[in-house]
Amino acid sequence: MVPGARRLEGLGVTIFSEMTRLAIAHGAINLGQGFPDFPGPDFVKEAAVAAIRADLNQYAPSHGLPRLRQVIARSFEQSYGHPVDPEGEVTVTTGATEGLHAALLALVDPGDEVIVFEPFYDAYLAQIRFAGGVPRPVTLWPPDWRFDPDELAGAFGPRTRAVIVNTPHNPTGKAFTRDELALIAALCQEHDVLAITDEVYDRILYDGAVHIPLATLPGMWERTITLNSTGKTFSMTGWKIGWAIAPPPLTQAIRTAHQFITFATATPFQEAMAVALEHAAESGYYAELAAAYSERREALRRALELAGLPVLPCLGSYFLLADASGLGFPDDVSLCRYLVTEVGVAAIPPSAFYADPARAPVLARFCFAKRLETIQAAAERLARLPDMNTPAKLAHAAQR
Known part of the structure; x- marks a missing residue:
């Protein structure tokens, strides 16, 4: 066997x-x-070297270095206009993938259904199953990768716990429109469902497309977990510095799971990414x-x-x-x-x-x-x- x-x-x-x-x-x-x-970028690597030489090499607080959480909160508010409390609404994770794992383990019980738009990043299905959840796919149709509103509405039911929204989307390159997000938001509120958004490509957009965090739509802040990371934005995919932004009750649940998955994420890389995010906001990066x-x-x-x-x-x-x-x-x-x-x-x-x-x-x-x-x-x-x-x-x- x-x-x-x-x-x-x-x-x-x-x-x-x-x-x-x-x-x-x-x-x-x-x-x-x-x-x-x-x-x-060299400025990111130099910041990591400086952090290591400054002996920032021991455990960080489980939910992240205070400086990095403050920069993440400030960056979100500057970009999208919604204030974020770095103490109670930001958790640093080992990449967005670990953030998703922590969120699903924290919030999904066995038998709960989780709606995903397919094609989907392959980790979604595995992590839903690890949490004991049941995936409910809703298809994105080529060539422009729209979904059928009726199919989406039909996927919501009494066992639906959450919907995962990835925008900009891997693998299709789709950027969900405000109207599409508004429909998802309305269904989440109607059925009292959580939203988990994967927004790791939010800085890589083309042809005038605009990124709209689902959490910023009316009625969605209190029921949305926003996942992001620095790997794609700064071409440092091996560093695995990500985060989850969520209201305090959801943040507390995520932190409870996170502390028993990785406990803490690499300290010098957290400090370096705080520097990187600050520099990017000021330099036109x-x-x-x-x-x-x-x-x-x-x-x-x-x-x-x-x-x-x-x-x-x-x-x-x-x-x-x-x-x-x-x-x-x-x-x-x-x-x-x-x-x-x-x-x-x-x-x-x-x-x-x-x-x-x-x-x-x-x-x-x-x-x-x-x-x-x-x-x-x-x-x-x-x-x-x-x-x-x-x-x-x-x-x-x-x-x-």
Whole structure:
């Protein structure tokens, strides 16, 4: 008998690990996993070095360094106009993923239902199940990733405890509109349901899109947990500095769970991110970040469309979804295996982000958090795709 709790059933190696392994084995350019291949800002790294040398190396308070919580609260109020109490409404977590885990363990009982919009970041499903909850998917439909208001309303019921909203959205690049958020807010209030928002790409938006925190809508502050992190904003995904903003009763529940998951997050990195957030607000860093990613998005879009892979809209995040339905592949997994083994470019099959993978369209997710040179190298390989006999090689690639 293989050891392992039943909660792990169906949770094998993540698709990110599989595609990274194939990319290494085949010398492919990895546009799959969502992390930058360029260094983060020097001012952030120097702040961490200074913190370490100042011997800020022991446990921080479980709910976060006071300075960082104060900066997070100030940043939210300056950006979105809602005051935040750093003492009673901010909890520093080990990335937004741990923040979500703490929130679900703190607030979801076995049998409670949690609504998620699919495709969804793959950790959502696992963490809902770890808490004993039951996921209730609501589909986002391509090409513009709208949801059916009737389907969403029908997902709310007597066992609904929470809804998870990710905006800007991974993997689609969708930015939820004010009208969409208002509908979600109305349903949460009608059914007395909590909202958990994942807003880690809030500083990476394009084409005039505006980020609207669900918590700032009328009647939502007292029932919303807002999750965010610094990894995407400062290209330091390995530091895992995140936070949860919530009203005091929800914050107390989250802190109770958090203290028994990680207890505290790395002290020098907390201090460094306090410095980083202060600097970013004063220096125009956020505008520079969005402009740099806009250039990368355009470079990858051109490369994919020249390769015969039409790109779907992307208003936020650093991912593009490309439509490969015309290439003859039966599903997105065989497509992505072909891309990595035969074309030499790794992508992620979005079916990994569906409760039922068979419902996923034949798309591939490409990450453009890469140097322009990396994107150009991938473009040169992708340019061979229209001339390759993909159907003939399909069976071979699918077996790898």
